[in-house]
Amino acid sequence: MNIGIINFEMAPAGVNQLLHKVVSDLLQAHTVTGIRLDAQSGALTYKNFADENVAGTFVDFKNLLQLSTLPKVPDGLKELAEFDAVVMIGPQQAEASVKALSRMFDSTSCLFLPVSINQTIEGTDQPLGYDTAVNYMIDSILRIRDTIDSLKYPNPRLLGVQLEGSVSRQVLEEVAIAIGGHVLNHDFEENHLEQLKKSLKEDFDSGQTYAFLLFDERIDAERIPSKWMADIAIDWKTHKIDEALCMGPEPTARDRITAMKLAAGIVEWVRNDQASGKLLIKSNKVDVQLY
Template sequence: MKRLGVLTSGGDSPGMNAVIRAVVRKAIYQDLEVYGIYHGYQGLIEGEIKKLEIGSVGDIIHRGGTMLHSARCLEFKTEEGQLKGIEQLNKHGIEGLVIIGGDGSYRGAKALTERGYPCVGVPGTIDNDIPGTDFTIGFDTALNTVIDAIDKIRDTATSHERTYLIEVMGRNAGDIALWAGLAGGAETILVPEYNYNMEDIIARLKRGNERGKKHSIIIVAEGVGSAVDFSKKIEETTGYETRVTVLGHVQRGGSPTASDRVLASRLGALAVELLMEGKGGRAVGIEKNRLVDYDIIEALAMPHNIDKKMYDLSTELSI
């Protein structure tokens, strides 16, 4: 292999730039040429491809977002779109591709793999919902952003003696809500993986109020529903005054934590090593602090599981 490409796709996450940097510099160290593909699969189809040098990735390891930019691309879900992408790769002599992103990005990599094109998927998403890895790149940074917000909101909740509902991202996964809720001392955490009982939530609030507790924090994962709707139900049932904060895309931004930078660097380098060994169609990750790689088709078939013991613990500690 003499040339490889790298692209980022789907939602951005802190640490993507660190992956790009690792891919480019690891490849150049191994005497390979690296080409950046801008605007994800859409840019691949349209030929937005540029050779990257060592200096191209200087001063980016600490920056959030992605220097290659990102875009959604419905066309790449079609056979015609995929063939256009492969045509561009062949045109530039790119023999392997590192794809950084979440579930949708992996499905694009899977499609290329099934067409015989060597790809390696690197898990870049704040949602932490990619199978085959304990943590995705960007999750730790997003988690710390949410915890910082919870701490600030709790100050206000205490001052005004109100119940605050904080809606966090995560798509259909509750990892951000669970980890942030446990770290932030939330009284209730709602995640899509487990059913909730509105009566239990109300009863918990009333028990707290009876023992003199005048404020509460409830974390709502976006996959469960709208925090605004939950707020209305609580006010209608209890008469307690509530406030809602939807953190939104602030969770995706910011300088990546040290943990995310290290993980990104390790996984980016591993992706290059796999392609150099002629191993395409792989997905890299970390399990029990050990780097791993899976067949990307098999990885996508794995279920994403949330830590049940951690969820139970959060309930026990919020009595």
């Protein structure tokens, strides 16, 4: 079989490990081609993985596949009909394009693998890349805590930790639990704000000299001390966590395990010559949901 692989928009930690495993396994019996859609020209370029030195081990994890821009309409991907099967990796919003392509093709099957550093994938226990991203966020905040814990300010320090982009409520809440912080969601209501201020006052009245407040870019950081926290005596400072740094090259143990499970699921889907669908992890097992 002639197998194509394309990666849209996002490559969180674990994707490259997954690709090495999939390519090295499939090359034993199939032609495997990396595909890239150029954002400027809209042209597709190809890389025959048989010409690459792809080892089925963890020795060399050089990047195998460049990212492609997700097209607004899938017509630019009609050339993919020349493949027997295409594995498509990307964020949740890429699924609509994958479904459209699967309906467009007569004899080409498409397998969608949703990935995310947020818990925003429908139907999966935890998307590939999530655990590594959350670990990086927590480590970054704890390093700041080690510094400010030894410093004294005229007023208690409220450190706003702003996560880049639009972050799911679950990410904010889980990171806050891990570091003993507080959350301000972008769509907060007045009663939540009052409860937040009450909790912060309780922290400071107990002798705590600092607290963390987590939010994402949908909230203007400067409005927090000047508008919403104006009635609390605080020393305000912000720290921004770069989304790109949450997708580092070193996956956590959990993301490595998830990557290998998903890789095995992709290989099995190809070998069984299954119809189009998407690949998820449910109850710690790989689950192919056919369209």
